[in-house]
Each structure stands twice: as structure tokens, then as C-alpha cells.
Amino acid sequence: MTAEWPSIGVIIPTRDRPAMLARAIDSVSIQDYPGRLRMIIVYDQAEPDYMLARSGERPLMVLVNWRTPGLAGARNTGILALDTELVAFCDDDDTWAPDKLRRQVETLGGAEFGTCAMEVEYADRITPRLAGISLVGVTDLVRSRMAMLHASSFLIRRSSLVNADQLGLVAEDAPGSQNEDWDLLLRAAKRGAIRHLDEPLVRVAWGRTSYFAYEYDTKVASLRWMMERHPEIARSDIGAARVYGQLACWSAANGDKESALQYARQAVRSNWREPRAAIALAAATGVVKVENVLSALHKRGRGI
Structure with a gap:
């Protein structure tokens, strides 16, 4: 029976969050997946706990990030x-x-890249985020980041990841390792439709558990990196407006009123209905704080 199921390696990057890491490890360990399953914990810019390593049916290896610091x-x-x-x-x-892995493997078939939906955990609320589709293409990902396709839902053929002529590795030049997951999704979609299981099999914690929640300079730099790397975003009125709106919001939150107004104008020129432009303008003029808007959106499982 095991031979009929592909082997899976689960990578859990971590940095100084032992209690959360223990929860993540437990959720992988109890998978009902019939095939061979192993875990690798990769400590990034943190002292590794080699006592977590184990052998057995579902071995766990502990490594230290030896490549570019970051996710x-x-x-x-x-x-x-x-x-x-x-x-x-x-x-x-x-x-x-x-049942996350088993269900995803059944959905993946012979495809290269698979995802599933998620549910957002913020404060005391759990909110499902569904995509409403089973195949994800470039157009979908240009118009929207599709946040429900979270990196913790990714299931990918390793042979494609390690081959630079195919999908290739995760982009280490992404500023602050932000939007590297969106970049990987877009690169995958350009090679073929992503198989999506539209059920919330991943629970994602939002809020202050993120190391980059309030690093606005990094957020701005990573979005500009994405637009340079994927020019089709700028060619999409809706996609460009969304990114310019985000750039405006993060600039306003960072106190850069001039850039916030500039990006807001670009957002409106691309799509006058873009709501992030209004949020940014209100924040730049001191009417609201971006953090307060973001907190209200997170309670609904949404983000800016």
C-alpha cells in the first residue's frame, strides 16, 4: 500500500518559536497519509534544538539554514x-x-504543483478562506495574490524544484523573503495550471506571530520586486491597482506621505474602484491608522 503513494518531505522553517513549532510538528506527525513521510526542521538565524531529531517511521531531521538568511x-x-x-x-x-496530505495527493494526480484552501486564526476567530476554483492559472494570480493559497498548503514535485530549467528553487533574492510564495505560484502557473483543493485543510495564524507584520519598508521593496519580476502584473488594470494600493498603504503606515499619495494616484489610474487607494489616502492624512484597518480586516480573515 505504501509503495502506491509518493514519498513526501515536509519542510518546517523556524526561528525562536518552540511552542508554535511543537504544534506544527504534531499536526504533521498525525497525518493519516499512507505513504512515506519525513520532516526537516530548518532553523533560520536561531540556535537549533537537535533534541527534536528522531528516527522511526516518520523521521525528523534538524538542520541549520546554510543558504541566504530568511524563509x-x-x-x-x-x-x-x-x-x-x-x-x-x-x-x-x-x-x-x-487528512491534508492524503487529500492533496489524491487531488494532485500527475500535476507539478498543488495547493489547498486555508482558515485564518486571528485573536479568537477562525475564518475559512476559499478560492472557489479547482485550477489556478496566471490570470488568477495576477489579478489577486489569492491569499488562501498559502505557502503552508504547497505540495510540489521535488524534481521540478531542484531543476533550474523547470520550476527552480524558492527565490532567495526576494526582499526579506516576502512574496517569495506568490512568485513561486506565478512561476508554477506559467508552466501549467495549479491543482487546488478548495477545502480549508491548513490553519494559518495571522497577526503578531509574523516577523514581518510591521516591517513596511520590506513590504514595499518586495512588492516592487514582484512587479519587476512579473511585468504581467503591471499590464493588468486590476492587478496593478491592487499592488499600487498596497504600496500606498504600506508607505502611509511608514510615514511616507509623498509615496503614499503617488502610489494611490497610480492605483486609481489603473482601477478607480480600488479600495486600498482610499485607505491609503485616509491614512496619509491622519484620518485612520493602517494598523487599525488591518486589524479589522484580519478579524474577517482578510488583509490589505
């Missing part, structure tokens, strides 16, 4: 250390439903 380098460290057919990511502050 992308940590994931690539894990990818290159694996020998499994498939690779899955799970952030250390996220957890999986027990």
Missing part, C-alpha cells in the same frame, strides 16, 4: 536535503488538518 533560504536548505518525490511546506506558526 526562502531555509526552505531551499530543506529542499536540497530531501530525497522524496514531493515537497510540502509548513510554517512553524501554522497547523494542518489530519
